[in-house]
Amino acid sequence: MEILPLDPATLPDAMGNYTHGTLVADVRRTVFVSGQVPWARQGVVPGDFDSQCRLTWRNVFAVLAEAGMGVHNLAKVTTYLSDRRYREANSRIRQEILGDHRPALTIIITDIYAEEWLLEIEAIAVE
Template sequence: MKRENLNAKSAPDPHGGYSQAVVLEQVKRLVLVSGQIPMDSDDKVPEGFEAQARLVWRNIDAQLKAAGMDKSNLVKVTMYLADRQYATQNREIRSDYLGAVAPALTVVICGIFDDRWLLEVEAVAAQ
């Protein structure tokens, strides 16, 4: 697969480790990861945003691994936050997880299915 991260000079620069657009060519596999929630395999939801966010990224890692991929294959991420107050903490944890990987990204502030969940994250990966 050929991947190109785009950040048009005539549009705002991305801040926080993402790309304004991602171009893919010669894609062999595309994996659509459903919204991952802050719940472990025992149906437990940790307290606090940081613990929940790190668990969500571990759940994404598990889905990617099951597909024979890892975070380097992420091309699009959509994050749903229960409250705007988590925006800065979310950016820091996301940047820590993604490192140099810069997928296209959207963050939405909204009500989430379960009141205990402070975020939910869906993703698209390709190879």
């Protein structure tokens, strides 16, 4: 299986450690990760954005681990933010967590299902 970034020379450089598109070849398995939220199993929701973001990513990776996958299997990530003021923190934490891996990425500013949740992340991973 190959996950290859698609960054056409005719487009501006992708900022924020993502790629304009992702070509996935020779896929054996695909995992669709439902929207994960900053909710721990015990029902606890952290009060600050950084903690919520890290917890949400942990939840995404828990689903991937259940399928025997990890960060380098991510092909597409969609992040929903409750407010645009979280853009920079979201980008910083995402880059820290994903390292040099650059999946296709969409960020949407929208209302979130529960008022205390500041973000939600869904993903597609392949193997």
